[in-house]
Amino acid sequence: MAYHAGAELANLECYQINPLIKDYNGPSCAYVTGPFGGFTANNKGDRFIECDYWSGQMMLEFWRELQSGNGPVYLKMDHLAEETISEIETILHTNERPSRGRFHERRGNDYRKRPVEMHISEIGFCSGHSASGVWVDENARTTIPGLYAVGDMASVPHNYMLGAFVNGGIAGADAAEYCANVDLAAFDEGYLAAEKERVLAPTRRSDGLTPHEMEFKTRRLVNDYLEPPKVTAKMEIAQRRFAEIREDLNELCASDPHELLRALEMQTILDCADMAAAASLYRTESRWGFYHLRVDHPQTDDENWYCHTMLYKDENGRMSHRKREIDPYVVPVEAEEMAAYHQLRVKTPQAAE
Amino acid sequence: MPIITQSKSAAVVIDDAKCIAEKGCTVCVDVCPLDILAIDEGRKKAFMKYDECWYCMPCEADCPTGAVKVNIPYLLR
Numbered sequence: 001m002a003y004h005a006g007a008e009l010a011n012l013e014c015y016q017i018n019p020l021i022k023d024y025n026g027p028s029c030a031y032v033t034g035p036f037g038g039f040t041a042n043n044k045g046d047r048f049i050e051c052d053y054w055s056g057q058m059m060l061e062f063w064r065e066l067q068s069g070n071g072p073v074y075l076k077m078d079h080l081a082e083e084t085i086s087e088i089e090t091i092l093h094t095n096e097r098p099s100r101g102r103f104h105e106r107r108g109n110d111y112r113k114r115p116v117e118m119h120i121s122e123i124g125f126c127s128g129h130s131a132s133g134v135w136v137d138e139n140a141r142t143t144i145p146g147l148y149a150v151g152d153m154a155s156v157p158h159n160y161m162l163g164a165f166v167n168g169g170i171a172g173a174d175a176a177e178y179c180a181n182v183d184l185a186a187f188d189e190g191y192l193a194a195e196k197e198r199v200l201a202p203t204r205r206s207d208g209l210t211p212h213e214m215e216f217k218t219r220r221l222v223n224d225y226l227e228p229p230k231v232t233a234k235m236e237i238a239q240r241r242f243a244e245i246r247e248d249l250n251e252l253c254a255s256d257p258h259e260l261l262r263a264l265e266m267q268t269i270l271d272c273a274d275m276a277a278a279a280s281l282y283r284t285e286s287r288w289g290f291y292h293l294r295v296d297h298p299q300t301d302d303e304n305w306y307c308h309t310m311l312y313k314d315e316n317g318r319m320s321h322r323k324r325e326i327d328p329y330v331v332p333v334e335a336e337e338m339a340a341y342h343q344l345r346v347k348t349p350q351a352a353e
Numbered sequence: 354m355p356i357i358t359q360s361k362s363a364a365v366v367i368d369d370a371k372c373i374a375e376k377g378c379t380v381c382v383d384v385c386p387l388d389i390l391a392i393d394e395g396r397k398k399a400f401m402k403y404d405e406c407w408y409c410m411p412c413e414a415d416c417p418t419g420a421v422k423v424n425i426p427y428l429l430r
């Protein structure tokens with residue numbers, strides 16, 4: 001929506017990819033178990049990353065472990081005391097994802113006896129857990145005057161709930177001030193009618209393609225061609241296939257309000273797929289570990305790419321890109337601390353001791 | 354192309370004997386973030402209409418009579 005309104009989006013090639021429970025849509029969850037002594041381990045039960053906090057570099061080490069003979073990767077808790085495990089269960093099975101206990105129970109997976117198998121999620125755009133999204137300044141203003149963005153969709157890295165709430169407050173205060181000084185904008189009746197027609201078009205057809213199959217196909221192509229490691233030729237195939245799906249949109253059918261919602265969501269997913277491919281092709285280097293691992297541009301190139309990449313719709317409706325300088329850090333970061341990000345692999349594997 | 358329908362197993366099960374939709378209850382339909390539950394107008398009972406469940410469980414937690422049971426969908430079990 002923000003893209004179509006003309007707002008610029010930042011660093012979309014910095015995907016969000018998470019370690020999730022294999023086959024279950026939920027984190028495994030190292031954040032909750034970490035403070036209690038649980039940790040991410042390989043099939044030998046050994047730690048292989050220094051820090052379980054999600055990052056592109058952490059995901060790169062996770063992926064390498066999956067590719068090696070040491071996969072799969074697990075969340076290990078079977079070494080913990082009974083009272084610790086019950087406490088973890090109380091948190092994870094009642095709070096974060098209450099069906100989680102049910103999932104483990106059906107597979108006979110008890111934390112006391114077996115670690116939890118983890119896997120790599122699909123890609124997504126989500127600043128809440130990564131660094132990509134609709135570009136905002138420190139007042140949560142987008143590049144369009146009067147349009148604000150906060151939370152998972154705005155370019156404020158790793159903000160989660162706390163960031164969503166805080167930036168929501170900042171945006172609200174600034175927007176109220178902005179509104180006090182402007183009148184309601186005039187709008188084009190013709191544009192409104194055309195938009196209404198676009199939204200309702202799937203309800204006017206009874207023969208054609210369903211939202212479910214069009215969404216499934218789009219997601220399948222994303223997984224086949226856009227998931228890192230990124231390969232230029234594969235991403236170009238994805239772009240051609242997305243264009244074919246876009247042509248098929250005039251066959252999209254919705255037979256009730258629920259399907260209309262899914263039909264609209266499917267179109268947004270297709271937009272995001274196109275943006276993921278275009279943004280990934282624009283940045284011709286590798287950065288952020290697994291999130292932007294380009295096999296044909298494996299080096300990090302600070303000289304040309306230490307910058308934000310901005311994606312936007314130009315005057316001709318085409319997806320375009322430009323670079324944006326990075327503002328000076330408010331709090332200076334020591335070079336040594338910066339380098340810590342790249343040193344996540346445990347140096348002496350326990351097995352070799 | 355013509356559109357066909359295909360059978361699926363419903364992971365969310367409603368106990369008709371406990372469901373009081375005929376008295377006007379629509380709690381599970383209202384709380385489902387995925388909009389997949391509905392009231393069968395003929396039988397006046399809630400049912401899983403679309404196979405898009407996220408197993409997030411507010412439907413089960415909020416049903417006033419305990420009529421809803423959320424199972425993990427077969428493909429993920």
Ligand SMILES: Cc1cc2nc3c(=O)[nH]c(=O)nc-3n(C[C@H](O)[C@H](O)[C@H](O)COP(=O)(O)OP(=O)(O)OC[C@H]3O[C@@H](n4cnc5c(N)ncnc54)[C@H](O)[C@@H]3O)c2cc1C
Nearest residue numbers: 001025026027096128129150151152153159160161162164
């Ligand atoms: C499994 C999981 C566990 C998490 N655990 C934690 C945690 O423990 N601690 C923590 O701090 N954070 C956690 N997070 C992150 C946190 O939940 C998110 O960062 C936060 O909820 C983001 O809030 P938001 O309002 O930006 O986005 P959302 O809550 O995603 O809200 C966006 C809303 O926009 C609606 N929407 C989308 N498109 C349209 C449209 N076209 N028209 C109208 N409406 C639309 C959506 O339906 C949705 O309601 C977790 C996230 C997940 C997925």
Ligand code: SF4
Nearest residue numbers: 372373378380381416
């Ligand atoms: S909340 Fe329970 S009682 Fe109410 S409609 Fe749903 S299943 Fe029936």
Ligand code: SF4
Nearest residue numbers: 385406407409410412
């Ligand atoms: S578990 Fe969640 S998604 Fe599934 S029916 Fe209940 S409320 Fe809806």
